[in-house]
Amino acid sequence: MTVTVTLPADDPAALDEAARLLARGGLAAVPTETVYGLAADAAQGEAVARLYEAKGRPRFNPLIAHVDSLEMAERLVDLGGTGHALAHAFWPGPLTLVAPMRAGAGVASLVTAGLDTLAVRWPASPALTGLIARLGRPLAAPSANRSGAVSPTTAAHVRDGLDGRIDVILDGGPCRIGVESTIIRVVTAGRPLLLRPGGTPRADIEAVCGPLSAARPDSDRPDAPGQLASHYAPESPVRLNATQPRQGESYLAFGPRPEIVGCDVFNLSDRSDLAEAAANLFAGLRLLDKPGRVIAVAPIPEAGLGEAINDRLRRAAADRPIAS
Ligand code: AMP
Numbered sequence: 001m002t003v004t005v006t007l008p009a010d011d012p013a014a015l016d017e018a019a020r021l022l023a024r025g026g027l028a029a030v031p032t033e034t035v036y037g038l039a040a041d042a043a044q045g046e047a048v049a050r051l052y053e054a055k056g057r058p059r060f061n062p063l064i065a066h067v068d069s070l071e072m073a074e075r076l077v078d079l080g081g082t083g084h085a086l087a088h089a090f091w092p093g094p095l096t097l098v099a100p101m102r103a104g105a106g107v108a109s110l111v112t113a114g115l116d117t118l119a120v121r122w123p124a125s126p127a128l129t130g131l132i133a134r135l136g137r138p139l140a141a142p143s144a145n146r147s148g149a150v151s152p153t154t155a156a157h158v159r160d161g162l163d164g165r166i167d168v169i170l171d172g173g174p175c176r177i178g179v180e181s182t183i184i185r186v187v188t189a190g191r192p193l194l195l196r197p198g199g200t201p202r203a204d205i206e207a208v209c210g211p212l213s214a215a216r217p218d219s220d221r222p223d224a225p226g227q228l229a230s231h232y233a234p235e236s237p238v239r240l241n242a243t244q245p246r247q248g249e250s251y252l253a254f255g256p257r258p259e260i261v262g263c264d265v266f267n268l269s270d271r272s273d274l275a276e277a278a279a280n281l282f283a284g285l286r287l288l289d290k291p292g293r294v295i296a297v298a299p300i301p302e303a304g305l306g307e308a309i310n311d312r313l314r315r316a317a318a319d320r321p322i323a324s
């Protein structure tokens with residue numbers, strides 16, 4: 001058991017301390033604009049192994065390497081023309097690019113789970129880029145939760161799942177966007193591939209690089225491992241497209257609606273704002289997650305960030321693996 005300390009994410013001395021821990025192979029939870037990430041030095045295989053261990057994450061599910069500049073990204077991968085255009089348009093921000101890894105990238109093989117491609121992102125997070133700058137190397141950082149569970153959007157969510165398993169939590173308050181990054185695989189010939197919808201809406205991306213191809217349908221043999229069917233799951237079962245809660249259900253609502261009595265209700269956005277709904281999604285799922293309850297979820301439009309919200313909700317509702 002490790003003692004997990006919490007420090008303010010906007011304090012330079014706290015970042016110095018967290019960077020020292022990371023350099024020694026430690027694990028730090030860090031706020032980003034998407035969700036809280038759990039960072040480890042991507043160059044240290046042992047640190048990355050500890051990270052998988054702390055999350056209980058299957059080792060075939062590769063990690064995103066976070067950078068603090070386009071130059072650092074280019075030392076790691078060959079972005080190609082499309083990758084460059086996307087990086088220029090959306091970095092720093094909630095877009096991850098998967099591209100062929102360069103020889104000598106200096107990233108532990110556990111980060112890519114042995115693939116010859118690497119996922120790279122430059123986050124809009126002063127705390128995370130501050131740590132990368134202090135270390136001078138990329139940080140591998142999946143979401144800071146136990147594998148398969150609902151992602152954390154506050155420091156308290158991180159502590160709920162990982163207290164005693166990691167070294168430090170940097171508390172930067174609630175995350176602005178609230179869903180993970182959009183992941184795109186850039187390919188030399190053909191259309192870029194949408195591996196995971198996320199915080200950068202598809203339409204914005206297609207405005208830069210033209211139409212995207214869809215990833216293969218969900219499977220349990222992931223070549224895009226974030227596509228595991230059950231993920232982002234609360235303990236409670238989830239029922240989708242529910243216009244009304246039934247007896248014994250809690251209700252995750254969306255849009256203006258008359259008072260519902262006799263059941264727990266959390267409204268993702270009473271003004272039907274999808275950005276607000278994305279920011280509230282994981283906190284709402286956690287709040288309604290109670291033993292013996294089913295979480296009924298209102299229909300959410302598929303437009304804009306709705307694609308990412310519905311992706312997470314479908315996985316939250318999917319059949320769970322028997323053992324975890
Ligand atoms: P998380 O860090 O939990 O948001 O998950 C990161 C996701 O990035 C993984 O689940 C994968 O789907 C995806 N990913 C990371 N590296 C690769 C890669 N080399 N090829 C395809 N997908 C990747």
Ligand code: MG
Binds near residue numbers: 142143151
């Ligand atoms: Mg995750």
